[in-house]
Amino acid sequence: MFNLIVNNGSVSKKYSLYKKSELFFSAHYEREDDNYIKTEKINNNKEEVEISDDKFKYSFSDFIDSIKDRRIIASEDEIEKVGIRVVAPGTFFQDHRKIDSVFMEELEDKKNLSPLHIEPVQQEINEVLDKLPKMPFYAISDSNFHKDKPDYASIYSYPQKITKELDIYRFGYHGLSVASIVESFKEELPENLIVCHLGGGSSISAVKNGVSIENSMGYSPIEGVPMATRSGDLDPNSIFSIMDSENYDTKEMQDIIYKECGIKGISGLSSDTRVILSEANKGNKDADLALNYYAYKIKKLIGAYNVILGGLDAIVFTGTIGNRAAEVRRRICDGLEPIGLEIDQSKNKILIKDEGVISKENSKIKAYVLETAEMDQMNQILEEII
Secondary structure (H helix, E strand, O other), rough: EEEEEEEOOOOOEEEEEEOOOOOOEEEEEEEEEEEEEEEEOOOOOOEEEEEEEEHHHHHHHHHHHHHOOOOOOOOHHHEEEEEEOOOOOOOOHOOOOEHHHHHHHHEEEEEHOOOOHHHHHHHHHHHHHOEEEOOOOOEEEEOOOOOOOOOHOOOOOOOOOHHHHHHOOOOOOOOOHHHHHHHHHHHHHOEEEEEEEOOOOOOEEEEEEEEEEEEOOOOOOOOOOOOOOOOOOOOOOOOHHHHHHHHHHHHHHHHHHHHHHHHHHHHHOOOOHHHHHOOOOOOOHHHHHHHHHHHHHHHHHHHHHHHHHOOOOOEEHHHHHHHHHHHHHHHHHHHOHOOOOOOOHHHHHHHOOOOOOOOOOOOEEEEEOOOHHHHHHHHHHHOOOO
């Protein structure tokens, strides 16, 4: 019997089929330039094909068809249980839970607070239930790893009555990614570690002895560093000023903060870092500004986390940008020599879609480029905890 893992990111969809801890088949659906691409992996062999808009939209059905066509399964009855990554604000969503009517009601209540994540995951859940209506189905929390952060790192300075009544806390996200990085070190885990998950969504986490003590995202996955289209930190008064001047309602302003800001907003070009890097290389000043702002905000957090950790042993770059964009890593690391990080630029340049160490041998702080293993982490949770 198989476990099926579903992971909707903000710009991609991933599916993996496991038997216990062994990965049998995976598929990654993403947009590349103006096309949709599906990358399938089986027995360490990868096959990339261009797909239609409909196949991307109904990717779960396409995935089920693929594993049946390849005779990995004869029928859906060979799938024992399903787990899906859920990104949603609230104490309720800090735990892994079985998906039932109560869960769906809670998710609907939070729908407007994380528009890039909740509506897509609702659609995906419904598509899975349509195909596998009787299958045990579990929500794997993306904030669970940050659940035990110190209390002072988990609050805002609102009156406590408001905080408690409305459940307004800094939950943090990308927990599955960070947990998978921590697991990858095994017995060689650094005592003081920073994980930079950089992708369509980006966050920075401080981990001490394998435990999260800080994550740059907060109540929702908008706080922190700028992202592909999300703003990151903003002064609330600037939001009120824009709403008053432009006569925007809450939904219109939220759409701007989630979908028109970040790298896309500053560059005025695209949310795709590859496009921004190419344009910056051609001398486009706004593209260069967007990259510098992104790197600057991340660099500030690395400096701050170095202090709250009481020193730093290692930094990990992961996520699509963290894995693939050597120039972004260079901009982030430039200037971090005073805290003990020295990057070997020749190593950094050659590590694209690969793993390894990019710091110099004598660097006090080690810098790694590692692939996140969210899917493996989710499968482990499905096997061991649920």
